Amino acid sequence: MSNDILRLNIPPEEPNLDPNTVCKTYPELSQEQYSLCFEHPDVTASAIQGIQVAIHECQHQLKEYRWNCSSLEKKNKNPHASPLLERGYKETAFAYAISAAGVTHQVAKACSLGKLKSCGCDMSLHGKIRQKWEWGGCSHNVEFGEDFSKKFLDSKERKARDIHGRINIHNNRAGRLAVIKNVNRQCKCHGMSGSCELRTCWKATPEFREVGKRLRRKYEKARKVDILNKATARYRRIRKQTRRTELVYYERSPNYCDPNPLVDSPGTSGRLCNKTSDGVDNCETLCCGRGYNTLRVRRTERCDCKFHWCCYVVCQTCHYNEWVTVCK
Template identity: 75%
Template sequence: MTALVFLGLLLSLPSMGCLKNDILRLNIKKEPHLDPNTVCKTYPELSQTQYDLCRKYPDVTASAIQGVQIGIHECQHQLRSHRWNCSSLERKNKNPHASPLLKRGFKETAFAYAISAAGVTHQVSKACSLGKLKSCGCDMSVYGVNRDFEWGGCSHNVDFGEQYAKRFMDSKEMARDIHSRINLHNNRAGRLAVIHNVQKQCKCHGMSGSCELKTCWKAAPNFREVGDLLKRKFQAATKIHIGNAASGRLIKQNGRRPRQSDLLYYQRSPSFCEPNNRLDSPGTTGRLCNKSSDGVDNCGTLCCGRGYNILKVRRSERCNCKFYWCCYVECQTCTYNEWVTVCK
C-alpha cells in the first residue's frame, strides 16, 4: 500500500471528532424529556421483552443503552492490539449485539457480551445515585457498624443496576441451546465484575480540612478497572465441552464446572487476518502495527505474515471522550504527524 493510497483511505473514513449517541440519534447537550418512542423505536432489534421494558422504563433503558456503548468503547481499548479489536461493533444506528460475530461461540464473543453487561450494570447504578431515574435512587443501605466513619452520602445502586442489566440483557437469550446458555453465563460474569469490585469512598468533615467526622459510601469501580479485570478473564477464558452441555450443566474440557466469573466459549476463533463479511470482521490490512513489540501488536502477528509498509502520515483519531446522561458521547479530535508501520 503506497503512502498516497493510505492517506486516501484516511480521508475516506467517517469523521470521529464528535460522536453523539449513534444508536439513538440524539444530538443533545441537555437531558431530554424521554419519550418512550424516542428510545424504544429508535434502538434497533429489541426483543419483545426488551421493548416492553423500554416502554415501561424509558429512562432506565436509555442509561442501559449508554452502558452498552461504554462497554463497546472499553472493548475497543482492551483489544486495541488484537486482530479483532471490537471496531465492527460500533456502527451508526446499529445494535452491537446484532453483529454476526456475536452469534458465534468465540472467546471474542464472550468478552463482548461480558463487557456490555458490565457497562449496563455500571451505568444504571451510577444514574440511580445521580437522581436521573424515576425508578431508583441512592442505595441507602448501611454496610455494618464502624467506629472510624459513618455510612452516608449516596451509594451507587449496584443492586438495581445488576437487576436491570439482567432483565434487559438476558431477555434476548430465550433459547435453551448451548449458545444462549453460554451468553447468559458471560452476561453474569460481566455483572459480577462490577458487583464484586464495589469500592468504599469517603469524605472528611471538619475545620480546616480536618477529619473529625468521616462519611463513606459505596461506589461502582472505575470502569477501566472492570475492563482490565475482564481482559484477564478473556485471556484465561474456558472452553466448554459441548457434549456435556445437553445435560443442563456447563462443563469444562477437563471435566470440572467453571466458576461464575469465568468467561466461556465453545468455538475456536478464526485468524481474523482477512475480511470476513459473514463474521462482520474487517481483517487487519491497513492496521497500525509495532515492529519492535513482543506482544500481539507486533507486525509479524498483526499483519499475519503479509509484511508491512513504513509511512509518514497525518493521523486523526477520537480522544478524550466523555459520556453524558442521557444519552450521548462527546469526543475531541487529536491529530498526529508521525511515521507508522502499516500492515499490507
C-alpha cells in the same frame, strides 16, 4: 458534542426520554427488551449508553489484537445484532461480558444522579456507624443496575434455551460480577480544618477502565468447554466445572486476518502494527504474514471521550504526525 454514538435522536440539553425517542429509535430490540423499554425508557437509555461505554472500552482493551471490537461500533446498529455474537468464540464471550458490565455500571451511576424515575441512591446501609466513619452520602445503586442488566440482556438468551444462550448468560453474569465484586468505599472527611475526626462514606462503582482491565485478563484466560451439540448439551455439568467469574466459550475462533462478514470481521489490512513489539501487536502476527508498509502520516482520531447523562458523548480530536507501520 454528539449523541450519534447512542443512535438516539435526543437533544442533550433537555432529553425527553419516552418510548418514542428511545425504544423506537434504537434498532433490533427483542420483544422482551422493547416491553421493558416501553415501561422504563429512561433506564433503558442509560442501559444503551452503558453498552456504548462498553464497546469503547472493548476497543481500548483489544486494540492490539486482530479482532479489536471495531466492527461492533457502527451507526444505526445494535452491537448485539452482530453475527459474531451468534457464535461461540472467545471474543463473543468478552463482548457479552463487557456489555453486561457496562449496563450494570452505567445504570447504577445514573440512579445515584437522581435522573431515573425507577431508582435512586442505594440507602441500604445509610446511617450505619462504624468506628470512625458512617455510611451516608449517595451510594451507587449496584443492585438495581445488576437487576436491570439481567432483565435487559438475559431475556433473549433465556428464550433460546440452548447451550449458546446459557453460555451467554454465564458470561453476562461474569461481566456484572466484575463490577459488583469491585465496588469500593469513597469517603468525605468532617471536622475542624479537615481533621477527619469523622468520615461519611458511600459505595461507588469502580472506574470502568479497571473493569475493562479485569475482563481482558479473564478473556486471555477464557476456558473452552467441549460440547457435542449446542442444542442438547448439558450446561449443568459445565457450570459445575466453571467459576462464576470465568469467561467460557465453545468454538475455536477464526484467525480474523481477512474480511469475513459472516463473523463481522473487517480483517487486519490497514491496521497499525508495532515492528519492535514482542506482543500480539507485532507486525508479523497482526499482519498475518502479509508484510507491512512504513508511512509518514497525519493521523486524526477521537480521544478523551466522556459520556454524559443523557444521552451524548463528548470527545476531543487528537492529531498526530508520525511514522507508522501499517499492515498490507
